[in-house]
Each structure stands twice: as C-alpha cells, then as structure tokens.
Amino acid sequence: MGPGAVQLLRAVIMGPPGSGKGTISSRIVKHFALQHLSSGDLLRENMNKRTEIGVLAKSYIDQGRLIPDDIMTQLMLRELKTLEQNHLLLDGFPRTVPQAEALDKVCSIDTVIDLDVPFETIQQRLTARWIHSASGRVYNLDFNPPKVPGMDDDTGEPLIQRDDDKPETVMKRLKSYEAETRPVLEYYRQKGVLKSFAGTETNKIWPHVHSFLRTKLPDIG
Ligand code: AMP
Secondary structure, eight states: OOTTOOOOOEEEEETTTTTSSHHHHHHHHHHOOOEEEHHHHHHHHHHTOOOOOHHHHHHHHHHHHHOOOOHHHEEEEEHHHHTTOEEEEEESOOSSSSHHHHHHOOOOOOOEEEEEHHHHHHHHHHTTTTEEEETEEEEEEETTSSSSTTOOOTTTOOOOGGGSSSSHHHHHHHHHHHIIIIIHHHHHHHTTEEEEEEEEEHHHHHHHHHHHHHHHHHOOO
C-alpha cells in the first residue's frame, strides 16, 4: 500500500439459510459505503440474461445443488476485478474451502462476519411459512399465524408448505451448509479474521454488527 492510500475493507458475511443474512446485509449496505457482491444475485442476473454461465447455473440451482467451484470462482473473481477500488462485502461466496483458497490468491480477506444462530432457531424459522395454495396467502407461524392452526383465515381450507419449506428439504440445505460451508468458518478462524455474532433475533444481532463495522468504516446511513 502506497503512502496516503486508504485501507480498503475486504469483508465476507456468512450464515446458514434462515440466519437473517439477507436482512443484515441490506442494513450494512444502507449504513456503510461499500460494494455488496452477492453470488446469488450475480447468478440470478446471469440466468435472467441467459449468459453461458447463467444457463449452466440454472441446471444446478434447479436441482438444489451448489455450482461447481471452478465456475463459481471464475464468475466471482471476474466481477471482483471491476470493484477493486472499493470497500467490499462478499455475500454467499466463498461457500466452500476451495472457493476460499482461490479467493485468497487474488484478494486478502480481513473481516468475516459470521451470524451464529442456533440450529433450532433456524429450523423453526425456515419451517414457519405456510400457504393457502388457491389464494397464495402466506402465513408465518411466528409473526402472522392463522387464526385456526393449519387453516386459511378466509376459506377455512387447509394450509400447505412449499416443497422447499418442508422439514426434509430444510434439513438438506442445513446439512449442505454444515458439510461444505462450516469448514470455511474454520479456515477463516485460523487466519484470525473471523468475528462471530451469536443470537436468536436479527434485531438484537444487528446493533453488534453495526458497532463492529463502525470501528472500521464511517456510518453514512
Ligand atoms: P443464494 O441466493 O445465496 O441462496 O444462492 C442461490 C443458489 O445459488 C444456491 O442455492 C446455490 O445453488 C447457488 N450458489 C450461490 N452462491 C454459491 C457459491 N458460492 N457456490 C456454489 N453455489 C452457489
């Protein structure tokens, strides 16, 4: 780094599905001047534009599988190059140790925000959504439950769960996080850049993430 150069933040946010990562990320972006690079958003953009990578990615995502490391890494590193001059928040990448190693070769991560939400809380949150299929009405057992358990308020008809909200599917996603992504936390812990935020409520975790980042960047929100 040359004299007078600004130390650019190189951050990653991690957390299992249902950990509130989406909410926390959008709050970070609102409060701090950094570039948010989300692998999921980038993939969806490529799928919408039907790029070569987008078409390939769709076949994996439709099967609920991770995109192969080499494709994912190529896509993200190409995008990273265009953002080099900014503070950075990576989201959804790296999700595996090989991705973290490939990233390391071009960009040294200095901060990893880990949302450490208990397994039971996540399971409960992810399976709380029920829908009335005819109308599309959505209920959440935690914050807008139906008046009669399991029944639609207007018609009295039974509610159902979407396939990807069913306990067995939720378990599959959580297991994949444990197997593939948990080791990435360990990888960063060993590098001394992991900062874990434990809690069961996003609104209680957020102030801690906020004050932590305030030690690194000015709040512009
Ligand atoms: P997300 O919006 O982060 O949940 O990403 C949606 C889907 O894109 C995931 O379920 C994966 O199939 C794929 N995906 C996103 N990021 C990655 C990554 N870093 N490695 C492999 N697959 C990914």
